[in-house]
Amino acid sequence: MKLYRCERFEGIAGLALCEEPDPAPPGAHQVLVQVKASSLNFRELLLMNGAFRDWMAPNFIPASDGAGVVLAVGPGVRRFKPGDRVMANFAENWHGGARPQHADTLGRGAIVEGMLRDKVVLSQEELIGVPEHLSDEEAATLPCAAVTAWNALCQHAPLLPGQTVLVQGSGGVSIFALQLARLFGARVIATSSSESKLKRLAELGADATINYRDTLNWEDAVLHLTDGRGVDLVVEVGGAQTFGKSVACTRDGGRISVVGLLTGAPSPGEGFFTRGLSIAPIRVGSRQDFESMNRAIALHELRPVIDSVYDFAHVPDALRHLESQKHFGKIVIRHQ
Amino acid sequence: MKLYRCERFEGIAGLALCEEPDPAPPGAHQVLVQVKASSLNFRELLLMNGAFRDWMAPNFIPASDGAGVVLAVGPGVRRFKPGDRVMANFAENWHGGARPQHADTLGRGAIVEGMLRDKVVLSQEELIGVPEHLSDEEAATLPCAAVTAWNALCQHAPLLPGQTVLVQGSGGVSIFALQLARLFGARVIATSSSESKLKRLAELGADATINYRDTLNWEDAVLHLTDGRGVDLVVEVGGAQTFGKSVACTRDGGRISVVGLLTGAPSPGEGFFTRGLSIAPIRVGSRQDFESMNRAIALHELRPVIDSVYDFAHVPDALRHLESQKHFGKIVIRHQ
Amino acid sequence: MKLYRCERFEGIAGLALCEEPDPAPPGAHQVLVQVKASSLNFRELLLMNGAFRDWMAPNFIPASDGAGVVLAVGPGVRRFKPGDRVMANFAENWHGGARPQHADTLGRGAIVEGMLRDKVVLSQEELIGVPEHLSDEEAATLPCAAVTAWNALCQHAPLLPGQTVLVQGSGGVSIFALQLARLFGARVIATSSSESKLKRLAELGADATINYRDTLNWEDAVLHLTDGRGVDLVVEVGGAQTFGKSVACTRDGGRISVVGLLTGAPSPGEGFFTRGLSIAPIRVGSRQDFESMNRAIALHELRPVIDSVYDFAHVPDALRHLESQKHFGKIVIRHQ
Amino acid sequence: MKLYRCERFEGIAGLALCEEPDPAPPGAHQVLVQVKASSLNFRELLLMNGAFRDWMAPNFIPASDGAGVVLAVGPGVRRFKPGDRVMANFAENWHGGARPQHADTLGRGAIVEGMLRDKVVLSQEELIGVPEHLSDEEAATLPCAAVTAWNALCQHAPLLPGQTVLVQGSGGVSIFALQLARLFGARVIATSSSESKLKRLAELGADATINYRDTLNWEDAVLHLTDGRGVDLVVEVGGAQTFGKSVACTRDGGRISVVGLLTGAPSPGEGFFTRGLSIAPIRVGSRQDFESMNRAIALHELRPVIDSVYDFAHVPDALRHLESQKHFGKIVIRHQ
Numbered sequence A, B, C, D: 001m002k003l004y005r006c007e008r009f010e011g012i013a014g015l016a017l018c019e020e021p022d023p024a025p026p027g028a029h030q031v032l033v034q035v036k037a038s039s040l041n042f043r044e045l046l047l048m049n050g051a052f053r054d055w056m057a058p059n060f061i062p063a064s065d066g067a068g069v070v071l072a073v074g075p076g077v078r079r080f081k082p083g084d085r086v087m088a089n090f091a092e093n094w095h096g097g098a099r100p101q102h103a104d105t106l107g108r109g110a111i112v113e114g115m116l117r118d119k120v121v122l123s124q125e126e127l128i129g130v131p132e133h134l135s136d137e138e139a140a141t142l143p144c145a146a147v148t149a150w151n152a153l154c155q156h157a158p159l160l161p162g163q164t165v166l167v168q169g170s171g172g173v174s175i176f177a178l179q180l181a182r183l184f185g186a187r188v189i190a191t192s193s194s195e196s197k198l199k200r201l202a203e204l205g206a207d208a209t210i211n212y213r214d215t216l217n218w219e220d221a222v223l224h225l226t227d228g229r230g231v232d233l234v235v236e237v238g239g240a241q242t243f244g245k246s247v248a249c250t251r252d253g254g255r256i257s258v259v260g261l262l263t264g265a266p267s268p269g270e271g272f273f274t275r276g277l278s279i280a281p282i283r284v285g286s287r288q289d290f291e292s293m294n295r296a297i298a299l300h301e302l303r304p305v306i307d308s309v310y311d312f313a314h315v316p317d318a319l320r321h322l323e324s325q326k327h328f329g330k331i332v333i334r335h336q
Helices: A042-048 A142-154 A172-183 A195-203 A218-225 A243-248 A287-299 A312-324 B042-048 B142-154 B172-183 B195-203 B218-225 B243-248 B287-299 B312-324 C042-048 C142-154 C172-183 C195-203 C218-225 C243-248 C287-299 C312-324 D042-048 D142-154 D172-183 D195-203 D218-225 D243-248 D287-299 D312-324
Strands: A002-006 A015-019 A030-040 A065-073 A085-088 A119-123 A127-129 A164-168 A187-192 A208-211 A231-236 A250-259 A278-282 A306-311 A330-334 B002-006 B015-019 B030-040 B065-073 B085-088 B119-123 B127-129 B164-168 B187-192 B208-211 B231-236 B250-259 B278-282 B306-311 B330-334 C002-006 C015-019 C030-040 C065-073 C085-088 C119-123 C127-129 C164-168 C187-192 C208-211 C231-236 C250-259 C278-282 C306-311 C330-334 D002-006 D015-019 D030-040 D065-073 D085-088 D119-123 D127-129 D164-168 D187-192 D208-211 D231-236 D250-259 D278-282 D306-311 D330-334
Touching: A015 A312, A030 A085, A030 A312, A042 A312, A065 A119, A065 A142, A085 A142, A127 A287, A142 A172, A142 A231, A142 A250, A142 A278, A142 A287, A164 A172, A172 A187, A172 A231, A172 A287, A187 A195, A187 A218, A195 A208, A208 A218, A218 A243, A231 A243, A243 A250, A306 A312, A312 A330, B015 B312, B030 B085, B030 B312, B042 B312, B065 B119, B065 B142, B085 B142, B127 B287, B142 B172, B142 B231, B142 B250, B142 B278, B142 B287, B164 B172, B172 B187, B172 B231, B172 B287, B187 B195, B187 B218, B195 B208, B208 B218, B218 B243, B231 B243, B243 B250, B306 B312, B312 B330, C015 C312, C030 C085, C030 C312, C042 C312, C065 C119, C065 C142, C085 C142, C127 C287, C142 C172, C142 C231, C142 C250, C142 C278, C142 C287, C164 C172, C172 C187, C172 C231, C172 C287, C187 C195, C187 C218, C195 C208, C208 C218, C218 C243, C231 C243, C243 C250, C306 C312, C312 C330, D015 D312, D030 D085, D030 D312, D042 D312, D065 D119, D065 D142, D085 D142, D127 D287, D142 D172, D142 D231, D142 D250, D142 D278, D142 D287, D164 D172, D172 D187, D172 D231, D172 D287, D187 D195, D187 D218, D195 D208, D208 D218, D218 D243, D231 D243, D243 D250, D306 D312, D312 D330
Parallel strands: A164 A187, A164 A231, A187 A208, A231 A250, A250 A278, A306 A330, B164 B187, B164 B231, B187 B208, B231 B250, B250 B278, B306 B330, C164 C187, C164 C231, C187 C208, C231 C250, C250 C278, C306 C330, D164 D187, D164 D231, D187 D208, D231 D250, D250 D278, D306 D330
Antiparallel strands: A002 A015, A030 A065, A030 A119, A030 A330, A065 A085, A085 A127, A278 D278, B002 B015, B030 B065, B030 B119, B030 B330, B065 B085, B085 B127, B278 C278, C002 C015, C030 C065, C030 C119, C030 C330, C065 C085, C085 C127, D002 D015, D030 D065, D030 D119, D030 D330, D065 D085, D085 D127
């Protein structure tokens, strides 16, 4: 089978397309999956550049996100049968509840081998069925960004209809957060630095948009849009650059879900500690979280936003496109 | 001012239209409200028939639900000013959190005087602002039925998008539960014994409907509609007649919110205790619950379903219409 | 290795002591455990009598509860190493969060093979470390009864210091609930039909005891002990016989955790639905629940109450003793 | 009656002992209370120094905390009768649930008049009964520091038995947090810069103590004491000086309850955002929180630690003692 390995921590240049024997047949409780599509997250670039090299498997197979079809099942597999369409959870061994202490923080595509390959054997407990209305390409976008967005909205205290959410920019998590927040009945305020992206965010359902390049004090604009009250929830993806502003435009007693492998250490700013805000970092989620989200996606036939689809042979091009940050929506790889 | 009193526990016959002096001016933290509209709940008939006479104030003014405009405020009132449109919370002194031990279980219109009167003085803490898009008549429908429905959906564990709710019949709580559940992104299955009502429930957004007169084993129909899994939540209003069936069509680990002053004592049926269901009786809600709901109603410009509007002089006719159970939606009284 | 199988659903008479080959060496993520001790629950008798025969594995190995030592580990095992002392979780594949839909309701010792054997191979994810201060015999008592008691106290809303709990009788769950509730800082009221057992319950920390044989209306005694308020939580183990009384002596808004494979269908009694009680059936718990409980047991060096210890050869005697219901505390089997 | 007013924002020098007419008799739902004792918090000094002067009532009566006896009740008062011993909640109009938007952030003794006076008229809804075993002096210590400590332990997710808490120093909140955490069955690690204070903290039940003057990297000592895992919860009172260290010694997925009117804006430090910590600022609590805490205090006959008791005439001396930070436990004022 064909697969990619990150042979050296040199970013895209360190990536090699390899050919290796097919995996061994599935053992007890295991499932053999033909990967049909995978998708890329900015995290892939960080990992390939060695940002977390001390915790990484050498020569790892990148990409946390993929979808495929079950080819064969081992003894004791009750959850799936050949022909079922499946995705793999980002975090290994996190089925529900709190994240297990020993779970790999970096997730699939780091210590745990990723999805940039034709075939993979996984425990039935790592797999989730694909909502019927989704194509393989669409399903491949969900494991990291969509589950993160879902948990940013409901992990600690579910968003209620009528509440207001701020989403930042047009990265994968932010677009999913916008789309999913609409299913919760929330009002969504979205920011971006590009008018054309703001237009697309509005088309996806943002109730209000702010150009943070034109409106440097965008936190004031958010306060204005909420009659001075502030939003109930921020899905914070910007890190040190945005954190203080996010604090400023969150209502007293509100919540900030912090997303991403932020390496900076933002100061929360004056007033943070007197305003009763909760901060809840989000680290993707459990299989149960994924399954809950899928029910919402299936009922509302939500369609992930796909920026572009590349053939498996052109993964380096896809990564370069990701690196350029010009995309809107997910970048997908079509296998075979 | 004009008002109604229940002079004898003889149902509608015991009700008298009276004329009494206006209330004294509002004291500290109090607000004088001109009642513009009120609405009726089946509970009014129970109370007037003496079902709970041992806990009732003698000669009480019925009706928990009303909306009006602030005429004057006493010293220390910060929450409202003259001209503001307001509603009163069903339960006195329940501002948030758990229901206080000493709160009047029977709510406004029982021990606490009700809204079938022209003017009322209330603590600013009992009052809630009216969402702008609602008429007085529409606002008057919210305090008991809508807050009950809201809490049935989210008090113990908020309903998530993609989950399925069963609502029963076309009473006030059930219609609000259907409308509000849609705002939570849930799928709604509704039952009724009337084809014309089922048609209206579908128009209001029910994803599936079941005629429980034609389909005696409607619990099986619910299971069929959920691929055998059962619903995540039942808003149970039927009591002894429906409880066992509700248990049968709730998923393992699901929840039944029990609504109403049910006097029967239904057996939960075989299997209840092995299936991990939670039962959570709902007793209307706090002012904070009401305020949360209002944000959802305002954002989505939800419109309560009004069956009919009666003049204040014709309250007995309105109650007889309520008693007939032929209505669909709330029965409202327009005060002068 | 030696093991017991339930060859026919004829209760103790259907049980056979067998000799079979040792299990195959542990595969990927698997652990080979030498079982040092197991313990018995009343549920074993129900299963052996065929109460749930339709869902059972034929010729099953009974007993959900056991403790032992790791003999060998397969590839990829990070959680344990040879020599570690371990227990197995009751429910297979329930690591945390909500109980998975496909999890075996009947738990270990039913569909999933039980612990009445010398050696067992299990996934590392099913195993939990033994608190240091516990003997093998003590550890073997925890998986079913103690985790059930723990979740009865804190699964849906953790018991707070100063709250009052009612525990019923002197079965395994009730004694653990009494001991664990003390760690939560709660006040405990315990019932029993035997003065000598009440004396022991008081020695274990019950703040008040009631002989339900002498005091038929024991719910009134509970109300009296709580100044008429009622208890905050009942750990209900009695089923149809006690449920109505439990409802009567729970405070408004309180909670009843229902434990056990109750086949009856008790009516909750008049007043249940107007008093805002929550009912939360408990079905043992997840590995994370078990781990949380262990931290409490370890910190406070809680010692399970053991009634008697039988040699592996005398399991039938142990089961007969269990059947007699004369025990106080757990009945334990010592393996070689 | 005698009372103190803060006539100028000049700290203790701005305080004046006055004589004014008794309050008017209690109106509807109001209660007249004879204040028997009050207690001081460091916050009093901040307020008197004008740290929050923009939000303060001019010429305010300081001190949020007091206890007394009911002298008379107005019409409609059901919760109390003359002779009852009572305390007032810190936050006006916060009965339960989330903190109301319009509630005075600064609490009693700032906008809302404080307890440094002989008599006060309050709404029955602001008052809480005193646990029987407490003296007036002891009861006067609870409203601000103890309720804050209680909520730091259980507001967002109750502490469970077996979990570990870090408390910092020997201020009022920290000592209460230590005492209350013991009632939750938690393990407590306490820090201080003084050996004699550490000795007293150990006597109060701290399982381990660390001298942060001797052990500059006290976060490492905390990690060592928890086998490298970190504590489950920090009750953070130190602000900018300690926050980064608190982050470092909290377990993955743990929680930091932030207490106090911290004006600094600490950076959470590297690693904060990848470790899944929740931050939950605590702003004292609701009347229901206070009542829940009282049940724990009453059951366990917990005794607040009192450093010293001053006569009402010597409030300035008491404040100077507070300012010196040499106290251990609460400084109490005995009214006539």
